[in-house]
Amino acid sequence: MKLLAILFLCSRLLTSFTQEDQPQEIDCNDEDVFKAVDAALKKHNDGSKSGNQFVLYRITEVTKTGDQEIFYSVKYEIKEGDCPVQSGKTWQDCDYKEAEQAATGACMATIEKIPNVEFSVATQTCNITSAKGPVVTSQYDCYGCLHPIRTVPPDFDPVLRHGIEHFNNHTGHSHLFALKEVKRAQRQVVSGWNYEVTYLIQQTSCSKENFKFLTRHCKALANGVTDECTDLAYVDPQLRIASFSQKCQILSGEDFTMGCPGCPIEIPANSPNLKDALTHSITNLNAENNATFYFKIDIVHRATSQVVAGMKYFIEFTARETTCSKESNKELTESCEINKHGEMLRCTADVYVVPWENKIESTVKCQSPGKKPLRPCMYKARPREAGAEPTSENMAS
Structure with missing residues (x-):
């Protein structure tokens, strides 16, 4: 039972490496965010058989993941309202109880946006503090749903170990491979x-000639081949791997172009080969941008390399405004810190590098999401009729 509880509590990482599938911090005034939180709060209230409903106080944090499958991860705070759970009213119809008599709560929820089905709550945990009592935790898990996993839990180890052993036993590489990430x-x-x-x-x-299995003596080679593998596994109730399939592709190393010489190849976003290309791209961006402050690359979302007469890189990244102004600083330096409340740009860069000619050229295109700096969204009790929209913090009383 303890193992089942651990399994049910874990959440799922997204199944793509594009920007759209990376967690994106978004403005909590977004209409879909309000609908997602509305679904989560109603789910929490529906789970109570007595007492009063809780009313939304504010949303403190929101991230969005996915493109085809969209998940919202939200943190929000609630206060006890004056409507009994059996009243038939929604939380939007309720007012807050007097502060000294009201329970309060902090919730974390994962909500999936399903086309034509609105919003479905996958997981939710609420810590409720009564007016004069201890903290009580309530939890909801959607069994049978796909759950985001932020970190790989211990029970994943057998699946990963099986996958790596399968790769080492069924591929023609001369050396053994070990887990990198x-x-x-x-x-x-x-x-x-x-x-x-x-x-x-x-x-x-x-080498496979000298080692049958991975040992602590097997060290990763800095210039070695890197493969990306996707494994599908079914683990039965007896915790046995009952079915398994694997698909791998070469990402980097001396023979990384084996599959299609001259074709673009996906490479890791943290590849050291991208260092000069990224430096040139952000220098180019800052030179062409008329902003008061320098921008700095925050996240590299995707990158490809292509062997031409030299090397061609295509990079997708997010750049954020820093605290260093162009008036006070001659150039962007490592000491320039990112301003989390400053402007953000979504960029793509085409970079052409010819090492033997010391030549590097880049074309950078950026677009601003056009969002205001993020802040917690405050809500009044009974903001409007059912289906009310969120109110920004500076407009709430």
Whole structure:
């Protein structure tokens, strides 16, 4: 039972490496955010058989993941209202109880936006503090749903270990490979568990001729081949891997162009080969941008490399405004810190590098999401009729 509880509590990483599938912090005044929180709060209130409904106080944090499958991860605060749970009213129709008599709560929820089905609450945990009592935790889990996994739990180890052993035993590489990084994963509770996990493995110093299995002596080679693998596994209720499939592709290393010489190849966003290309791209952006402050690359979302007469890189990244003004600083330096409340740009860069000619050229295109700096969204009790819209903090009393 304890193992089942751990499994049900875990959440899922997204199944793509594009910007759209990376967690994006978004403005809590977004209409869909309000609808997602509305669904979560109603789910919480519906779980109570007595007492009063809780009313939304404010949303403190929101991230959005996915493109086809959209998930909202939200943190929000609630206060006890004056409407009994059996009154038939929605929380929008309620007012707050007197502060000294009202319970308060802090909730974290994951809500999926399903086309034509509105919003479905996948997981939710609320810590409720009564007016004169201890904290009580309530939890909701949607069994059978796909859950985002932010970190890989211990029970994933057998699946990963099986995947790496399968790769080492069924590929023609001369050396053994070891786990480098888990990029994304998902799990579904069925009669057992369905797993999908994507990860990077890197060539080690251990040749198959001398080593049958990975040992602590097997060290990753800095210039070795890196492969990306996606494994599908079904683990039955007896915790046995009952079915398994694997698909891998070479990302980097001396033979990374084997599949299609001259074709664009996906490379890791943290690849050291991108350093000069990124430096040139942000320098180019700052030179062409008339902003008062320098911009700095915050996140690299995706990158490809292509062998031409030299090397061509295509990079997608997010740049954020820093605290360094162009008036006071001659150039962008490492000491320039990102201003989290400053402007954000979504950019793409085409970079052409010819190392033997010391030549590098870049074309950078950026677009501003046009969002205001993020802040908690405050809500009045009974803001409007059912279906009310959020109110920004500076407009709330």
